[in-house]
Amino acid sequence: MSTQTVALDIMGGDFGPSETVPAAVQALSLLPQLKLILVGDQHQTSSLLQQHGLLNHSRVRFVHASQVVGMGDNPIIALRTLKDSSMRIALDLVKSGDADACVSAGNTGALMAMAKCVLKALPGIDRPALIKALPTLNGQRTVMLDLGANVNCDAKELLQFAVMGSVVAQTVEGVTAPRVALLNVGAEDNRGNKLVRHSADLLRQCQALNFVGFIEGDHLFSGECDVIVCDGFVGNVALKTAEGVVRMMAALAGYPRKKRSFLGFIAEIMFKRRFLYLNPDQYNGASLLGLRGIVVKSHGRAERRALYNAILLAAQEAKHQLPLQIADRLEAVFSDRDR
Amino acid sequence: MSTQTVALDIMGGDFGPSETVPAAVQALSLLPQLKLILVGDQHQTSSLLQQHGLLNHSRVRFVHASQVVGMGDNPIIALRTLKDSSMRIALDLVKSGDADACVSAGNTGALMAMAKCVLKALPGIDRPALIKALPTLNGQRTVMLDLGANVNCDAKELLQFAVMGSVVAQTVEGVTAPRVALLNVGAEDNRGNKLVRHSADLLRQCQALNFVGFIEGDHLFSGECDVIVCDGFVGNVALKTAEGVVRMMAALAGYPRKKRSFLGFIAEIMFKRRFLYLNPDQYNGASLLGLRGIVVKSHGRAERRALYNAILLAAQEAKHQLPLQIADRLEAVFSDRDR
Structure with missing residues (x-):
């Protein structure tokens, strides 16, 4: 059975860890092939993680992030100055191959700016x-x-x-x-x-x-x-x-x-x-397509159930290796047009 | 008490006279200050009009139109060739001052093209x-x-x-x-x-x-x-x-x-x-604003109740002399900007 590793920005969204952590628990329980990398502030979240039994979970890894992107932060400034934010580290984990996909409920503009900068567009794509x-x-x-x-x-x-x-x-x-x-x-x-x-x-x-x-x-x-x-x-x-x-x-x-x-x-x-x-909430989770990696944006107002759907979507896209499939199809379309 | 005269294209819409005529009856009964000019094909509609007591109604006038604009007709061709259509005659009645406003549930594109051509835009308006x-x-x-x-x-x-x-x-x-x-x-x-x-x-x-x-x-x-x-x-x-x-x-x-x-x-x-x-249906009736006359477009699928709302809207706009008010305001805005 293939596994999918999803990096989850647990600091993102209007409710932060109080909703993202229970969503992680639900995802781990419903998706046996899922591994999670939880990215967030260790000091703020460790007691919550322990309470939910995630500190020593066999399919969970924790990565500390010292910064958080605010919902009102300017995307360009966030891109330049918040390199140790949970959002940015989740994207870096996709870029390095440690994670197959990432999910964030944080600031949409910042996520798009960081994702484009970190993961880069696929060949043939002008804009994700x-x-x-x-x-x-x-x-x-x-x-x-x-x-x-x-x-x-x-x-x-x-x-x-x-x-x-x-x-x-x-x-x-x-x-x-x-x-x-x-x-x-x-x-x-x-x-x-x-x-x-x-x-x-x-x-x-x-x-x-x-x-x-x-x-x-x-x-x-x-x-x-x-x-x-x-x-x-x-x-x-x-x-x-x-x-x-x-x-x-x-x-x-x-x-x-x-x-x-x-x-x-x-x-x-x-x-x-x-x-x-x-x-x-039933169809929460929008994907940023056209990048060399999988990025799913959850609605900022999403609660645990809706966040679970976003994690599920990220795992599905990882299972289907979506960026590779898109790259292949784009190549076929453009070679067809150039012929 | 001021009266408002509305020209109604009784041939327009998906259901034609079978809905426009009952809507006219309802409007006359609910709006005592309303006069209607019903524009349509005499042969096709006279028995229906008689049946609804509209042939000798003190607040109703009938104007014969030998043509009808089809819902699928090309607007430009309709504008050129259907000069004796019920839609066009209703607009002509507004232009001549016989009617204060007109209502049609017919082909939207044709109504806009004809309205712009017949009624012309107000000074300061590029497009209605x-x-x-x-x-x-x-x-x-x-x-x-x-x-x-x-x-x-x-x-x-x-x-x-x-x-x-x-x-x-x-x-x-x-x-x-x-x-x-x-x-x-x-x-x-x-x-x-x-x-x-x-x-x-x-x-x-x-x-x-x-x-x-x-x-x-x-x-x-x-x-x-x-x-x-x-x-x-x-x-x-x-x-x-x-x-x-x-x-x-x-x-x-x-x-x-x-x-x-x-x-x-x-x-x-x-x-x-x-x-x-x-x-x-409760808010049926869109107005084409920016012309030297009042034109209300009803939804093509509108039934009698929705059509009544469109007639009511036309009467209200006529009561408020909307084109004059718009012209005054535009003049004030532009003189303010030119100062």
């Missing part, structure tokens, strides 16, 4: 992209990228995103010939802004992709395609809008305590059970 | 924008623009959108000093793409606006601002994403008939009552 698997109405999952790593994109980058997304859909999600769609304001060929129309031309010409055309915002969760490609500005707004609506409806479903009736209580429980799979 | 009022968690409404009229925008256009949106929030929604926000991928000043950052500079400099900074996708319905400004590509994707999630959750709340239990039935009713105000 954030990707996430979304649940769909038919019970499948659709991967979507970019979700905010690049807010100014050109068509060539969207083509690279399409290739990377296809590899994820194929290897991690197990889809044969993933259907790739471009997010647009209409489904007809003549719709869209300059970027989308130019990108559609490139995607159509790429033999290695199964490009199925445009998809609109109200079809994101329909399951009619396997990969949704967009620039990071649009992707970030769309994903946050969807998550915002789900959270708002979940909040509205919770009846005010004082007015709670029996039927209201039943309705609330039925509502929550029914929409559980749409809960953003 | 689609605006809509969204419901918020605190029971207020937030207007958002552009929702798809312009998929390639520059910062100057976003400034014009901000001014127009402020006028709508003030006059139609009754907000004093409306808070204007730019839709972005983060709330911090250094976030966003080139367009958003440049637009933020312009909005900050504009004394006539109450610019409150950036807003993210998950805060669209929070009620923390009164006007949300974005380019038409992003706005269209965000709005459709939100509507798609609401419709998906409403569909999921409907239990399959065969498995319906008593409690499931109660939960479904409570769910639907609770989320009724989020139903896109």
